[in-house]
Amino acid sequence: MIRDITLGQYYPTNSILHKMDPRVKLVGTLIFIISLFLFDSIYGYLAATVFLAMVIKLSKVPFSFMVKGLKAIMILMLITVVFNLFLTPGETLVSFWKLTITKEGARTAAFMVIRLTYLIIGSSIMTLTTTPNNLTDGMEKLLNPLRVIKVPVHEVAMMMSIALSFIPILLEETDKIMKAQMARGADFESGNLIKKAKSLIPLLVPLFISAFRRANDLAMAMEARCYRGGEGRTKMKPLIYKKRDYMAYGSLVIYLAVIICVNIVLR
Secondary structure (H helix, E strand, C coil): CHHHCCCCCCCCCCCHHHHCCHHHHHHHHHHHHHHHCCCCCHHHHHHHHHHHHHHHHHHCCCHHHHHHHHHHHHHHHHHHHHHHHHHCCCCEEEEECCEEEEHHHHHHHHHHHHHHHHHHHHHHHHHHCCCHHHHHHHHHHHCHHHHHHCCCHHHHHHHHHHHHHHHHHHHHHHHHHHHHHHHCCCCCCCCCHHHHHHHCHHHHHHHHHHHHHHHHHHHHHHHHCCCCCCCCCCCCCCCCCCHHHHHHHHHHHHHHHHHHHHHHHHC
């Protein structure tokens, strides 16, 4: 399960999406996520499916690798489906004991599962095709206007990038600690919910200690190299928009226009 989390990982391959400016990918991911909450019809989800399929094809990242990341949110999906199925009022489809499944509940549950699935895959594509350094540079450039109101843009972008880059490291560390504890007789699978929660203590304590140690080592390394923030710093590879980036922005405008038209026509 731990190794199945793909968010925050970078998948190196030669694709047009990997070469694209990180600002385009950040804006595209944001637009795609917002668009998932704009429509409530099968036609809107069909447009999102076509768009997502095209992006996955361009990324050259194996679809099976992206789908692995969905295993981590299966419990969340199950809870979402149960709540929507049984707590949404409407036309009754199935009724047993004190539980009732409505037509509106089934529809909402199905749409929520699709929405969560697309949200995870769409977010994963950005991190799978963008290195942490490029992600930091892209965030900093996009947030630059906030400097006017004294927002520490460079520091915010750097913290977000470090958090994302630490996800795969902490997942690997968790896997190692879990295997070590299982070799010592720890059982993380059997028992009720309370017993399973208690069994995680031998896993979480060394994980937190390791995370704080890594954070301290990183802080000391930055201080030893006289790191003083982003003011006056230059980039070895400055971000410059190319033809493919403008074409990508055009594709995003077309996608957004299609979504808006679908909403207007079907409202």
